[in-house]
Amino acid sequence: MSSSQIRTVVSGMSFTECPRWHDGRLWFVDFYTHTVNSVNDDGSDLRTELEVPTQPSGLGWLPDGRLLVVSMKDRKVLRVGADGVVEVHADVSGHVSGHPNDMVVDEHGRAWLGNFGFDLMAGADLDTADLLRIDPDGTVTTVAAGLYFPNGSVVTPDGTTLLVDETLGNRISAFAIGADGSLGPRRDWARFGDPPATTALGEVLAGAVVAPDGCGLDADGCLWTADALGNRVIRVREGGEVVDEVVLDTGAFACMLGGRSGTTLFICCAPDFDEHARSAAREATIRAVEVAVGHAGRP
Structure with missing residues (x-):
């Protein structure tokens, strides 16, 4: 795709993440201004919907319309x-080994939540993380383990499969969802390279072929995902074939289809993901580009 097709929807942010199209508006969080925001698809009428002092991340809605939002630093x-x-829906502090981050909420109100697994911003050694299910009553259950930074997640339109981007695992994983909310065994939905053979963070980052981050499904069953280390978003077919990409002049950390026709790809952009640099600047944006195939599944 030509970069001339890309437009800026929102600018002057710290670090935009977790875009969601909901009730005719684009919702997103801005990490270091600690806000949940919404905006029209043309960038007009930007609103602060909620302040989360301990840093907001994943967004989703229960079937009755109530908003769920991850509060990262108090877990x-x-x-x-x-x-x-605002009330506490679930305290996951006893279930995570790093900051909880992105989340998808399914049609039953079950929230599927990943976490860093280690102290990324301090440059700690890589460790694997668990995936959690939070039921509508707030009950927390560990449903998968041994994942390499489980991050952006989606539920397929039929509600039977959960896809999870493993940002530092060179892969997107798939799990069958049981009627009771249990998950089947992990399988590769897409594999871009080998899983890390070391825990040294610098070596892990250098070995990332694709670092899949925030993502969204389209109606052809392909997944648009941000490549957090590649300054691009890619459209991936099951099996790992990259069938399209949008190359950017900055980092890309999440994307989601939305807009009035469902074919606007919104992309959360920033120069890098360093907490100290991003919290001190207002260089993050949300960009948008029109694509051929519209949104499907959840979020």
Whole structure:
């Protein structure tokens, strides 16, 4: 795709993440201003919907319309009522080994939540992480283990498969979802290279062929995913074939289809993911480009 097709929707942010198209608006978080925001698809009427002092991340909605938002640094998932009252939906501090991050909420109100697994910003050695399921009543269950930074996740339109981007594992994993919310064995949905053979973070980052981050499904069953180390978003077919890409002049850390026709690809962009650099600047944006195939599945 030509870079001339890309437009800027939002600018002047710290680090945009977790874009979601909901009720005719684009919702997203900005890490270091600690805000959940929404905006029209043309960039007009930017609103701060919620402040999360301990850093917001993944977004989703329960079947009754209440908002769920990850609060990263106190390791909780918050719930916002119709009256605007914020409550703790789940405390996951005893279930994660790093900051909880991206999340997808399915049609039953079950939230599927990943976490870093280690202290990324301190440059700690890589460690694997668990994937959690949070039921509508707030019960927390570990449903998968041994994942390399489980990050952006989607549920297929029929509700039977969960896809999880493993940002530092060179792969996208798939799990069958049981009727009771249990997950089947992990399988490769897409494999871009070998899993890490070392825990040294610098070597792991250097060995990443694709670092799949925030993502969204389209109606052809392909997954648009941000390549967090590649300054691009890619459209991937099951099996790992990259069938399209949008190359950017900056880093890309999440993407999602939305807009009035479902064919606008929104991309969360920033120069890098360094917490100290991003919190001190306002260089993050959300870009958009039109694509041929529209949104499917959840988010």
